[in-house]
Amino acid sequence: MTSLANQILSHWNYLAVITLMMIGLYIAISRGNLVKKVMGMSVFQTSVILLYVSMAKVTGGTAPILIEGRDDIIYSNPLPHVLMLTAIVVGVATTALGLALIVRINEAYGTVEEDEIVAMDRAEDERDLRSEDAS
């Protein structure tokens, strides 16, 4: 039992990140409001970023900015930092694109609730079918 507890403590970062990730996923799939869904996805994205960066951390390490003439310093891994840095900026750009789509959906349907949009689409489909039958 203590070994499991130890393992949980030494892997705390993964468990914390997974908790955050799942909250983000929950918001994205359980909420009908499209803006709220995007927020959930942003929470998910932040947790993925933290997952990568937490893997780069070295105990006793410091930020990977080299100090001349010192060989005794441990640096954390710079590669995940690079990947996540660009991912954040790409993430905000894609979030903006998603929100722009939502604004257009709102203009077309008058609502951003998924249930209402689906109901409207269904009603329209049925109307089309009926008019086809009539003709």
Next chain:
Amino acid sequence: MGGEFTGPFVEMLLFIFMIGMALYIARMRSLFTAAMLFGIFSLLSAGMLTLMDAVDVAFTEAAVGAGISTVLFLGALGLTTSEEAPDSKHGWTALLIVTATGLLLAYAALDMPAYGDPNAPIQLHVAPHYLKDSEQEVGIPNVVTSVLASYRGYDTFGETTVVLTAAVGAILLLGGGVGRVGAGKGRDDEGGRRMSDTPIKMRVRETVILRVVGKALVPFILLFALYVQFHGDYGPGGGFQAGVIFAAGLILHALIFGLDALRRAIPQVVVEIGIAAGALIYGGVGVASMVLGGEFLHYGVFDRHNPAHGQHLGILLVEFGVGITVTFVMVAIFYAFAGRSRQ
């Protein structure tokens, strides 16, 4: 436990705050509140990233998450609705799926290397090469910058293009706003309400303290962005961070003094040219290095006697390109949201 776990305690505490914030976001029916909480959530994660030694990432997250994302969410709420409809019926199914997925992931995660393990596979791959040889090969102290702009320059070029594409998409979806024949101007005449003209915003603009402090702050924010841009080789910073900070300064100006004031200073045409110009500078540096006889984005050829100098020059130029594109992309997206009238 003893002294073994003294390190991660601050991180763990921050994580608990973040989980609390995320739960609050999930619960809040008011989307306005949720957007503000999301800003706090991002700021906390920036703190977290700093503690994990990712200073460059933290920099970006603080400017993007707490600054620009929040403005974007508020912009979208201004154009749609700020209140969520009462609970949908999927709550329990979603909870079940999420719990099951979470437990599976947690079970798998316990096989990963421990937090901070210096012998984890990730630390033994290319990272030692970057940390040991980048000083020689590239000649700048910030390894994140040398990996970003030199070793993985192709990646960064791709990301810059993705950001550019997203801005083009936003402009196509929401329209570039004023400055075009019949686009924005006509919409204003129809009595449509623009986000920047809501009554709350009007009151904000009349607040003397905001106007005075804002006017004093904006130049320093822009100056700081330039410092971040050109000091990125030596300290945390670079094109992405600088671009986002520069745009945040401009957006702050627009929020206090109105969208039209910023539009007069930076017209839509300039923004659209700027978006493409940055990516062109980046690609142009790549082509120039090919013309000089090297591979695409191989900056060493810029200075045959001292390749490290060539690398330094190349990095400075591509970071400048990235900075320009990111700045104008953020401003373009802001223009698209803020200039759209509510129907």
